[in-house]
Amino acid sequence: MKKSLIVLVGLFFVVASSFLNIDVASAQGQVTVLGVWGGSEEEAFIEMIRPFEEETGIEVLYEGTRDLPTVLTTRIEAGNPPDIVHLTGPGLLMDLLRRDAAVDLRDVLDMDTFTAEYDETWLDLARGDDDGIYGVFISADLKSLIWYSPPRFEEYGYEVPETWDELMELSDQMVADGGRPWSIGLESGAASGWPGTDWIEDILLRTAGPEVYDQWIFHEIPWTAPEIREAFELFGQIARDPNYVYGGPVAVLTMDFGDAADPLFTDPPRAFMHRQASFITSFIEDRHPDLVPGEDFDFFPFPPINPEHGNPMMGAADMMTMTNDTPEARALIEYLASAEAQEIWVGKLGKLGVNTEIDPAAYPDDLTRRMAATLHDAPEFRFDASDSMPAAVGSGAFWEGILNYVGGDDLDQVLEYIESVAQETY
Amino acid sequence: MESRNLFMRMLMHAVIIIMVLIWVVPTLGILISSIRPASDVLNTGWWTVFKSPLEVTQFTVENYESIIERAGMGTAFRNSVIIASVGTLLPVTTAAFAAFGFSRLNFWGKRFLFGIIIGLIVVPLQMTFIPVLRVYHQVGLSGTFLGVWLAHTAYGLPFAVFMLHNFFSALPRDLFEAAYIDGASLLSVFFRIALPLSVPALASLIIFQFLWVWNDLLVSLIYLGGTRDVAPLTVRLASLVGSYGQDWHLLTAAAFISIVVPVVVFIGLQKYFVRGILAGSVKS
Numbered sequence: 001m002k003k004s005l006i007v008l009v010g011l012f013f014v015v016a017s018s019f020l021n022i023d024v025a026s027a028q029g030q031v032t033v034l035g036v037w038g039g040s041e042e043e044a045f046i047e048m049i050r051p052f053e054e055e056t057g058i059e060v061l062y063e064g065t066r067d068l069p070t071v072l073t074t075r076i077e078a079g080n081p082p083d084i085v086h087l088t089g090p091g092l093l094m095d096l097l098r099r100d101a102a103v104d105l106r107d108v109l110d111m112d113t114f115t116a117e118y119d120e121t122w123l124d125l126a127r128g129d130d131d132g133i134y135g136v137f138i139s140a141d142l143k144s145l146i147w148y149s150p151p152r153f154e155e156y157g158y159e160v161p162e163t164w165d166e167l168m169e170l171s172d173q174m175v176a177d178g179g180r181p182w183s184i185g186l187e188s189g190a191a192s193g194w195p196g197t198d199w200i201e202d203i204l205l206r207t208a209g210p211e212v213y214d215q216w217i218f219h220e221i222p223w224t225a226p227e228i229r230e231a232f233e234l235f236g237q238i239a240r241d242p243n244y245v246y247g248g249p250v251a252v253l254t255m256d257f258g259d260a261a262d263p264l265f266t267d268p269p270r271a272f273m274h275r276q277a278s279f280i281t282s283f284i285e286d287r288h289p290d291l292v293p294g295e296d297f298d299f300f301p302f303p304p305i306n307p308e309h310g311n312p313m314m315g316a317a318d319m320m321t322m323t324n325d326t327p328e329a330r331a332l333i334e335y336l337a338s339a340e341a342q343e344i345w346v347g348k349l350g351k352l353g354v355n356t357e358i359d360p361a362a363y364p365d366d367l368t369r370r371m372a373a374t375l376h377d378a379p380e381f382r383f384d385a386s387d388s389m390p391a392a393v394g395s396g397a398f399w400e401g402i403l404n405y406v407g408g409d410d411l412d413q414v415l416e417y418i419e420s421v422a423q424e425t426y
Numbered sequence: 427m428e429s430r431n432l433f434m435r436m437l438m439h440a441v442i443i444i445m446v447l448i449w450v451v452p453t454l455g456i457l458i459s460s461i462r463p464a465s466d467v468l469n470t471g472w473w474t475v476f477k478s479p480l481e482v483t484q485f486t487v488e489n490y491e492s493i494i495e496r497a498g499m500g501t502a503f504r505n506s507v508i509i510a511s512v513g514t515l516l517p518v519t520t521a522a523f524a525a526f527g528f529s530r531l532n533f534w535g536k537r538f539l540f541g542i543i544i545g546l547i548v549v550p551l552q553m554t555f556i557p558v559l560r561v562y563h564q565v566g567l568s569g570t571f572l573g574v575w576l577a578h579t580a581y582g583l584p585f586a587v588f589m590l591h592n593f594f595s596a597l598p599r600d601l602f603e604a605a606y607i608d609g610a611s612l613l614s615v616f617f618r619i620a621l622p623l624s625v626p627a628l629a630s631l632i633i634f635q636f637l638w639v640w641n642d643l644l645v646s647l648i649y650l651g652g653t654r655d656v657a658p659l660t661v662r663l664a665s666l667v668g669s670y671g672q673d674w675h676l677l678t679a680a681a682f683i684s685i686v687v688p689v690v691v692f693i694g695l696q697k698y699f700v701r702g703i704l705a706g707s708v709k710s
Contacts, residue, residue: 032653038665039673063652064665074648078559080568088669189671258671262469279670286672287468 031328032061034075035086036068044348051344052335058328069095069391076101076323083329084336087319089387090125091394093135096321097128103322104132108330109337117339117355121381126319136337139351140317142375143198143277143384144205144302147284149264151296152272164206164305171244174272180246183271184239185260186253186403193399195257196235196406197386198314199275204231205312206305210380217388219426223419224412232411234305239406246271249406258283265291275302277315278371281350294367301374312380316387317354346372390425397421453685460678461485467675489679493666498654499680502662506640506687508571509650509658513578513639518631520579521586522624526616528587529594530602540591546584555648562649574650581645582635593627594620629698637688659684 037045042064049060063082065071069092075081076099087093096102105114105126115123118137126135146167153160156177161167171181186196205213208227215221216228242248246263247255261284263270274280284297291297304311320336322329335341339357346353347362352372363369375381386394397418405414458472463486475484493499527533528540558577559568567573597620605615621628643660652661663680667673 036669039668039676041668042665061653061655063657065647065652065661066664066667066669067647071647074555074559077556078563078568080559080563259468282672283670287465289465 029057029328030059030061031084031326031332032063032082033084033086033332034063034065034068034072034082036064036066036088037086038064038066041349044345047348048341048344049332049335052332052341056331058331060332068092081323083322083324083326084332085321085323087135087321089316089319090383091388091390093126093319093321094390096323097134101323102128102134103325104128104130104134105136105322105333106133108322108325109133109136109334114337117337117357119354119356119376122317122354125317125383135319135321136333137317137319137354138336138342139346139349140315140354140375141277141279142313142315142352142371144202144311144313144315145276145278145299145371145374146302147261147264147274147276147280147297147299148272149269149296150298152264152269156272158272160300161303163303163307167303171238171273175243179269180244180263180271181273182238182244183246183255183260183263183274184252185255185257186406187256191395191399193402194386194395195260195276196239196402197394197398198277198384199235199239200228200231200402201314201382201385202275202302203234203305204228204385205314205382206302206309207231207234209306209309210312210382213382213385217385219389219393219422223415223422229411229415232405232415236405236411240408249408252406253403259287261297262287264297278350278352278368281367293365294370298367299371310379312382313375313378314382314384315352315375316384318351392425393418393422456678456681459675460489460682461487462675463488464675467678489676490683493676493680493683496666498657498662499659499683501654502657502659503683505571505656506658506660506684509574509578509646510636510640510687512571512575513582514632514636516575517579517582517586517635518628521583521590521631522621522628523616524583524587525590525594526620529591530615530620531612543584543587547588551581551645559648568649569651569653569656571650571656574646577645577649578635578639578642582638586631586635589631590624590627593624597623626698629695633692633695636691640684640688 033045035045042062045062049062052058053060068086068088072081072085072092073095076096081101085096087096093102114133122137123133126133126137128134148160152158156174156179158170158173159166161170174181184195184199186193188194201213204216204227207230212221212227216225221227238244239252240249245252257276258280261274261276261280264272264274265284265288278299281293281297284291285293288296301311301313320333322333337355339353339355339359342353342355343358343362345351346358346368347364350364350368352368352375353362356376358372360369360372363372386398388394389398401414401418404417405411455472458475459467462472462475462484466484478484524543528536562568562573567576601619601623602615605619610618641660642658643664646658646661650656650658650661652665654662657665659680663677663684666676666680
């Protein structure tokens, strides 16, 4: 007995000591990047930076974690930030600016080329209070999209609606035909509820307009304001009505967002329409490898509601921010801002490009090309509000409020609760 | 009376079987999911394979293949071994010396020092991240194995000292006195009497500490970071999944690979384990 323990202990030491001569990474010619990407996204990122590494000889050390805010805050507080960090929203950037941890890119990038290649929208979103540019967007996801199955629409004689009223008429028609118009899934682990926030954002953007939307982000209007109430009510008309949504509110609450497009492709279809961001295509393709993008599933833009505000588009984007001013980091951020780098990135992942110089041929399919065009041609673009708000509200009380509202809670109570959290936070 | 006994025993067995099932079913689900193709995993539950369990074509090893092919998993496995082996032995050996001192020596401030060490058991390790990382950064320990070993040692020591102290204190005093009379020095008493007698306690402590270090994600993520050179299995495993939770079918296979080592360690040291759990619980 004793012998086997000693053998085991000895074995440990042998294994451990054989590994002991490991070089500690030196900072020479290296740049560290922290991001949330994992799996195929991480592989695409490594693919994107490979030409950079080959050309400059600088080694890029990528580190991916889905707990990015925690890890980033800890590292910054400890005085050990990564050189470049991937931020998923302006909310995180505001945090960095408050800690004075981001580098102004006006001194780093060639501003003439940069402003020529990027639309004003993307510059504004990265701008700090001092007019500095603190981030480069490398790709975007368009969220104001409604997915459907063209063969099914044809089979049942449905037309793609152009306005909210047409959309609701179509929904009623589908109910009259004995079907369910919508499939919604809010479940997403600890982040459950976020798909519902996108609904509210899309509706508010079209009923009250971009200006009210901006006021809402910065809490210049309370959550109990009539505009926000109305947006919740329009969402509730769909998500809380068992006739409109597949499985009723119970399924809305319990279905994983990644599975929520599935009811469109069953035979007969359990639902006809699904509102979700451009990245849902990869989920659909994983689950149904035999479906052809653009033929068997396609999108139409979330239709305008109040004609006065036209049809602004809402989405999210991936921003790269420099947190350490080193020559290697400067070189990398310049490379990431280029169309050359982003063509590899969007081609691999089917994300939508932001740099206007990106060759449309870089996209993997026609569907993605059309989504990119929809994003570019949008009269107005707004960043996902929940990603722009402070975390306690945008990724806390707002998510919770959505779940409680769909679960049947009184709207006033829900909004008052979010408002109380907002007042403590802002 | 006889039949009543039988009934009680059957009831007991039924309860045990149910408990075992509750614990085994999720693991079984992971195992079955890990050998199913990605599109099946995403579309139907793992239990559906039982409709036709003999149909071999519904199983595949492609999840395992794509994980092993994926760059960095071998390195990650190696890193986990490096971290967990030293991260287990360092605290256990240090704790053995410390616990022996606390239980068998008399020195000024002993109770006070022991109280502090035991008190550290309740300090949440999250509280220490920023200050410790700050020091690590200044002395160049962040992102090194040495740094993470020291961190695991420090986090593991309080409990290890506590457990071994109780075990050493329970050893009969006469044994030590006899040894002293025969002229044994303090060190030879430690190595030739205390250590051999506490093999069960040491073994179970090794299991505890090894499982904790092997399964640890947070400490490695903070002190070591997720770059491929140094990231252990847990960190690589977490980054197999995309930012929206895509590709989770790969997790099932990866999880199974990471389970293998703890299971081997557990089975290897299992016979000491039961005795070790009782270590120091009864003072005779």
